[in-house]
Amino acid sequence: MAAPLVLGIETSCDETGVGLVRGHELLADAVASSVDEHARFGGVVPEVASRAHLEAMIPTFDRALATAGVRAGQIDAVAVTAGPGLAGALLVGVAAAKAYAFALGKPLYGVNHLAAHVAVDALEHGPLPAPAVALLVSGGHSSLLLVEDVTGQVIPLGATIDDAAGEAYDKVARVLGMPFPGGPPIDRAARDGDPAAIGFPRGKLHDGTLDFSFAGLKTAVARWVEARQAAGEPVPVADVAASFQEAVADVLTRKAVQACQRHDVADLIIGGGVAANSRLRSLAAQRCADAGLRLRVPRPGLCTDNGAMVAALGSELVSRGVPASPLELPADSSLPVTEVVVR
Numbered sequence: 001m002a003a004p005l006v007l008g009i010e011t012s013c014d015e016t017g018v019g020l021v022r023g024h025e026l027l028a029d030a031v032a033s034s035v036d037e038h039a040r041f042g043g044v045v046p047e048v049a050s051r052a053h054l055e056a057m058i059p060t061f062d063r064a065l066a067t068a069g070v071r072a073g074q075i076d077a078v079a080v081t082a083g084p085g086l087a088g089a090l091l092v093g094v095a096a097a098k099a100y101a102f103a104l105g106k107p108l109y110g111v112n113h114l115a116a117h118v119a120v121d122a123l124e125h126g127p128l129p130a131p132a133v134a135l136l137v138s139g140g141h142s143s144l145l146l147v148e149d150v151t152g153q154v155i156p157l158g159a160t161i162d163d164a165a166g167e168a169y170d171k172v173a174r175v176l177g178m179p180f181p182g183g184p185p186i187d188r189a190a191r192d193g194d195p196a197a198i199g200f201p202r203g204k205l206h207d208g209t210l211d212f213s214f215a216g217l218k219t220a221v222a223r224w225v226e227a228r229q230a231a232g233e234p235v236p237v238a239d240v241a242a243s244f245q246e247a248v249a250d251v252l253t254r255k256a257v258q259a260c261q262r263h264d265v266a267d268l269i270i271g272g273g274v275a276a277n278s279r280l281r282s283l284a285a286q287r288c289a290d291a292g293l294r295l296r297v298p299r300p301g302l303c304t305d306n307g308a309m310v311a312a313l314g315s316e317l318v319s320r321g322v323p324a325s326p327l328e329l330p331a332d333s334s335l336p337v338t339e340v341v342v343r
């Protein structure tokens with residue numbers, strides 16, 4: 001018998017994602033992004049994102065079904081990001097998921113966005129190793145998690161105490177006159193720069209915790225650039241980008257390897273939008289190889305927010321026989337990472 005067909009809906013930030021997964025097989029991953037509408041503000045505007053989700057939800061759902069070549073009536077379960085994320089944005093996805101689950105008479109799973117970022121790797125690399133350490137880095141979060149079991153036991157090991165890694169990318173890009181979101185243009189500019197040109201600070205690197213801090217780094221880059229401009233000197237954009245990127249990748253990979261070693265875990269999974277970063281990927285590969293760790297990073301399209309990751313986690317929950325969420329489940333903008341499924 002074929003594995004159940006699971007629908008996944010993601011609306012926690014600026015991507016409206018609808019994914020369809022059967023077992024570990026990805027059938028469709030339709031994403032509509034409102035990122036262009038936020039660009040002129042230099043960051044995601046919650047009200048604009050919510051409105052965009054509302055407009056994109058049904059067309060994106062239809063597109064996913066058409067890509068997968070299935071009818072709505074064939075869906076066996078519905079999973080949706082219930083949190084954490086922007087409250088108004090989450091509400092759109094949760095309301096849509098409830099409507100689909102109710103209309104189809106199928107179980108509804110309100111799931112944790114961070115656990116979904118981990119679960120998605122099963123679509124590319126097969127069943128998740130357990131236990132694993134997960135490094136999740138995006139515009140909204142920077143966390144290290146001990147994942148004993150992605151369907152229920154996720155333990156936070158460390159997180160940023162100020163800016164998220166992606167947020168630092170976005171703010172530094174602004175300082176360098178690059179568009180939002182800042183990750184891709186900085187990544188590109190850094191290719192022509194010297195990562196050792198400027199010794200930017202590595203926040204909390206030697207403090208003994210598994211927490212991060214990127215606010216000091218961001219400020220250091222801004223001060224450095226301002227000083228050049230005030231002196232009437234040209235700003236070496238490629239060197240600044242490469243040196244900033246090196247500082248971020250250095251701290252993230254060192255602490256991720258430390259997390260694995262401290263908890264005696266041999267597998268590291270990296271996810272979230274910043275996992276698309278070329279330097280983070282190459283440095284993580286090098287340091288994991290040196291430390292004898294196995295590294296799994298999904299392809300960039302599955303690292304950024306999408307519906308397939310929610311469907312992937314839903315599929316895992318269904319296959320383990322985990323009970324569904326109540327139909328009146330709330331959206332919870334600050335859902336703790338330890339809560340994989342909303343009860």
Ligand code: KG4
Nearest residue numbers: 138139140166181182183273274277304305
């Ligand atoms: O996971 P995601 O799509 O949405 C959030 O949940 O935030 O991550 C978006 C973040 C943005 O801050 C963006 O600048 C960053 O991921 N990002 C990158 C790269 N591509 C996207 N950061 C560094 N290098 C990249 N290549």
Ligand code: ZN
Nearest residue numbers: 117138272305
């Ligand atoms: Zn995310």
